[in-house]
Amino acid sequence: MSPLFPALTGDFPATADRPALRFGERSLTYGQLAGSAGALAARIQDAGRVAVWATPTPETAVGVVAALLAGVPAVPLNPKSGESELGHIVKDSAPELVLTAPGAELPTALGQLTRLDVDVHAPDPGAAPPPAGLTPDHPALVVYTSGTTGPPKGAVIPRRAIAATLDALADAWQWTADDVLVHALPLFHVHGLILGVLGPLRRGGSVRHLGRFDPAGVARELAGDATMLFGVPTMYHRLAEALPGDPALASALGRARLLVSGSAALPVHDHERIAAATGRRVIERYGMTETLMNTSVRADGEPRAGTVGVPLPGVELRLVEEDGTPVAAYDGETVGEIQVRGPNLFIEYLNRPDATAAAFTADGWFRTGDMAVRDPDGYVRIVGRKATDLIKSGGYKIGAGEIENALLEHPAVREAAVTGEPDDDLGERIVAWVVPEDRPGDRPGDRPDDGLAAELTRHVADRLAPHKRPRTVRFLGSLPRNDMGKIMKRALKDAPQHTHENVTGHG
DSSP states (O other), X not given: OXXXXXXXXXXXXXXXXXXXXEETTEEEEHHHHHHHHHHHHHHHTTOSOEEEEOOSSHHHHXXXXXXXXXXOOEEEEOTTOOHHHHHHHHHHHOOSEEEEOTTOOOOGGGTTSEEEEOOTTOOOOOXXXXXXXXXXXXXXXXXXXXXXXXXXXXXXXXXXXXXXHHHHHHHHHTOOTTOEEEEOOOSSSIIIIIIIXXXXXXXTOEEEEOSSXXXXXXXXXXXXXXXXXXXXXXXXXXXXXXXXXXXXXXHHHHHOSEEEEOSSOOOHHHHHHHHHHHSOOOEEEEEETTTEEEEEOOTTSOOXXXXXXXXXXXXXXXXXXXXXXXXXXXXXXXXXXXXEXXXXXXXXXXXXXXXXXXXXXXXSOEEXXXXXXXXXXXXXXXXXXXXXXXXXXXXXXXXXXXXXXXXXXXXXXXXXXXXXXXXXXXEEEEEEEEEEOOXXXXXXXXXXXXXXXHHHHHHHHHHSOGGGSOSEEEEOSOOOBOTTSOBOGGGXXXXXXXXXXXXXXXX
């Protein structure tokens, strides 16, 4: 098959001096990356599978690229994972080696693996032919899911999925070798690793990784020659918060060719604040570990807040009812589960044939578990997860996401999450979990009153519909989130809270 990184395996003189990667003050050109990754590929080519200790460093990027050049599946490991989770992943994926930066301290769970330190300055061994027998379906990565419903599952991602997704995004985003990407995302996940590192390398462009997110770092890079920013909603929220007092940040964001948010929905309120301050709208895309990218707002399309755009080239997408009947309506109201089919899909869950079989329909569609509606022009709006965000109340099917966006439009709300709870009358009642903004005159320990709860309920009813209003409002100091900024709704019930029950009754 064709190489994943033409700039590394083709005509080196044309690209050797072009910047490829920069992590803080450390950088590699394409020639240096070809040398170090090529040398490492030669050392690991006989391994069955390798783990990569995925710190935000050049060593992680070189390690993953080397594995892909060698045709050896790589397993990115989250450095923040606990011993139990790491132990499960290592036992399940059975890597022969762990690639890491020199001097990195590894946890006990990796103690049985042979350690191989990555040398980012290794001499160029010369272009080597790609391994024989590589096919589009050859496993490239084993990326572990978040494990919200049990131990993490290893999604086996083939080479074709990486190529198909990155080429589809190049079409949708007009992504070229001239683009310089800025991001600060973790490198053990699809967003940060495949889109954020492998994406620029496939295009022949470059990536600047900040190490850790910082609005000043974003401003510095976008004020220079950077053209694109990838982030998650938490990052864009912090940018929106910083914009009023930072004209340099507003100017830098306004210079960007593309601002992309993903991994969770970006609240409409943050969309509007960023657009008002910078003149630039954030676009959203939708993907999963198992599917890579499915949809996106296109660079040449309407950057409509609250949507994830249209299916990417090569991706088939449908909405289905609970009984599997396709949803034909493009009315912006009818909720169905998203199912997708295309070259972007994973092969299987490693060692889990039962879970793999359950994830697909008989005719080959992947069941995402995400609920959405489609607007008349085909734009997809995700309203939540089937397991946690589809609320059946009073005979209606309601998506938590649209209620969350409505709550976030209220000036007294900093963060919001919506869930359903059993209710004898309604089947399920809508529960709003709200982190309020600090108000003038508030003192430490002050709690929001019933008046604010009732006001938020009326606010939702006025913007959406009376049946979508929360019946219970719970105020929290913060919402539990994972490393990618996604709200962990299953943990909400354990969070300290101040509850206003039945603020509107059952009318």
